[in-house]
Amino acid sequence: MSDASFAATYHLGQYQPAVEAEINSLNSQDFTNRFWHKDATLWTQNAEAQQSIRSFMGWLDSPEVLSKAVADIKHFVQEVKAAGFQHVVVMGMGGSTMAPIVFQRSFRQGQGDLPLSILDTTDPGTVAELEAELPLRHTLFIVASKSGTTAEPLAFGDYFYDKMKAIKSDKAGENFVAITDPGSKFVTQATQEGYRKIFLNFAEVGGRFSALTYFGLVPAALYGINIGALLHGAVEMMHACGSQGPVADNPGLKLGAAMGVLAKQGRDKLTLITPENLGSLGLWLEQLLAESTGKEGKGILPVAGEPLGRPDEYGADRVFVYVGYDEFKDQASLDKLTALEQAGHPVIIIRLSEPMDLGREFYRWEIGTAVAGIVLGINPFDQPNVQAAKTATDKLMKEVTEKGQLPSPGQPAASQDGISYYGDVTGQDAAGVLQAFFQQAQPGNFMTLQAYLHETDALNKDLAEFRQLVQDKLRIATTSGYGPRFLHSTGQYHKGGPNNGLFVQFTADHPQDLPLPGRTYTFGTFENAQAQGDLQALRDNGRRALHIHLGPQPEQALQTVLTALKAALAHLG
Structure with missing residues (x-):
């Protein structure tokens, strides 16, 4: 199953008949004309939701409008x-x-x-x-x-x-x-x-x-x-996706149908592989996919930044998507993808000839995400759970304004080496708390690291090691993000998607804080309030969350946490 005009190849194995059936079913319902006429009944029969969908479909013709x-x-x-x-x-x-x-x-x-x-x-x-x-x-x-x-x-x-x-x-x-x-x-x-x-x-x-x-x-x-050239590529993708009438081979429909059908069959962890010079695409896709699909207990979780492993390192919840350049062969990744495909994992390969092709790819993924919403039966244009963390943060900031400080996070489950661990699990020490937390992991779960920290190369390396240790031991998908950035992207999936996540939140002290003009609080207090509000929203939605406060030296403290994590995972069966 390939898309020659826009360099995409689908290796879907046993899932291919179901994806083709979904595409045929949508086309038999006059999908293209209805989609481009913003017919919200494609997504829902709820009149209020239909109005919401119609009012957020202005992006459909944005490449042509912005060309002017x-x-x-x-x-x-x-x-x-x-x-x-x-x-x-x-x-x-x-x-x-x-x-x-x-x-x-x-x-x-x-x-x-x-x-x-x-x-x-x-x-x-x-x-x-x-x-x-x-x-x-x-x-x-x-x-x-x-x-x-x-x-x-x-x-x-x-x-x-x-x-x-x-x-x-x-x-x-x-x-x-x-x-x-x-x-x-x-x-x-x-x-x-x-x-x-x-x-x-x-x-x-x-x-x-x-x-x-x-x-x-x-x-x-x-x-x-050259934004004119960028938009030109997007307009070409618009036409390929049926903006001028039904087409035989619609790249956006194909991508969306594949993502939606695979997610419904349990392959809901879309694992993105890119060369290093396209790595940032994962940040954009995380928001587009997670915030659009992660609601009503459903959703597609984008997994970016995981090193590609052997087939036996993955459960039956993955679909692998490689996005790379034609001239960059990246044979090591392609060989691993072939092995994954042969083991029954679905693999999608998308090729770009140059960075300018990102215009068309942005558009392909936007269409694909909207179509995945049809397949999953959700409104891809709202974000009902994003507000929860904002509301909790606003309440905390009001308390800061009135009392001069944030409320206490309560008693830690363990404190060791100046690091405090807060959660609903118990243990004798840091390793014990981490062991009890990760003992909850089940096949098909995922872990996400939520770092309300100052991003550095050292922290990035340690967070990647944390992910690798958990993936190696528990065989679950892992993601990582810096707060508060992810609150406006994957945060919707975290609270509104399937309740199968393990959330590890990191915070730190702010010895070098900055005042905010016209406010009674600092940037550091604002960031800590966002972390606390996010944690509250996760717990209000019944999510399993562990908050680790690293103290004044987060880089050193995270090394200590990694040592405790290794001990904890060694004791798991």
Whole structure:
């Protein structure tokens, strides 16, 4: 089963007849015409849900609509360069920053183009590190928030606006750009503060479907990417997916039907393999798939960053998707994928010829995700459980404002070497608590590491080792993410998807904290409140969660946790 025009090959083995039957069934129901006419009955018979679906399908024609805005965006880029700007920082969360991260890490920067940084964490160490690297007077800050009410980008904007006021007084706004929806409160603030430019996006495009709108394209153009060519590829994929009428071989339908059918048959862990220079695609896909499908106890869990292993290291809950470049053969991975396919695991291989093909791939996956929602019988455009963590955090921040500090997390199940372990399990020491926690693992479960920490290479290495140890011993899927980034992506799946996760949350002290202008709390307190609120939301949804507070030196402490983990896993059968 292949898709020659857009370089995708499907090795589905025993699942192929079911996938083909699903495609034929949808086509017999006039799928293409109904889909492109935004017929919400494809997804649900509930009238209220149908209205919600129709109101969030503006992304369908965004490549064509935004093609008309390319000249204006390019003119803006020229204006910014002429004004002497030397650096761009995109500040947002979730859908506002995932595509810019992919662009920044996947494309080589050309001479004369502006370096691009992305800020999507409230961690004070990360904010301070970024600030120290920037030529502040010559930095353009993009505050990206669809709703205009998202707490994190507003906090980032206020922090750096305060810094810029100290440098440029009433001209501070010249260094700021807003990307938001029409009518959001943020438009008023940005206007009052004299922002250089306000890009009004489209209310009918949800954040995770916004890669090919102003949220993705403005940073891409500033970074030097040919956004006209990027959109051209997306328009070609639109046509291939039936935007001009029914087609014989629809790449988006094929991907979505495969993902949906495989998930319904228990293959709900979509394991993504990429070469290193496409690794950031996993961050974008995590949000798109997990937030779109993880609800009503159903969902597809994207698994990125796991080293590819032998067939006997995996359960029957996996589907493997390789996304790579034509000229990069990566034979070691392809050989392992062949072995996995021969062992009965479904394998999908997608090839790109160059980074510019990401435009078409973004679009293929958006269609595929929408189609998977049809197969699973869920609304892929809402995020009912994301609000839970926000509400819990807001309640905690109110308490901070009134009492000056966060409430106590309670008594730890164990404290050892300055590290505290909080959970519903008991043990004599750290290893005992970890053993009791992981004893709960069952086939088909997954573990996710939620790191509310300052990202460093050392921590990344240790988190990867933690995952590897658990995967090797328990044969379950593992994922990892930095908070609060994942709250706006996989956080929906964590609370609304199948209740088969083991959640390990890491927090730390903030000896180098930063105040937030106009607020009674700091970045560090905000981050800790988000962690506590997230933990509360997980527990309110009956999830198995272990909170490990690493203290003032998280890198050293995580090494100690790894030692305890090895002892714990050694005692499991």
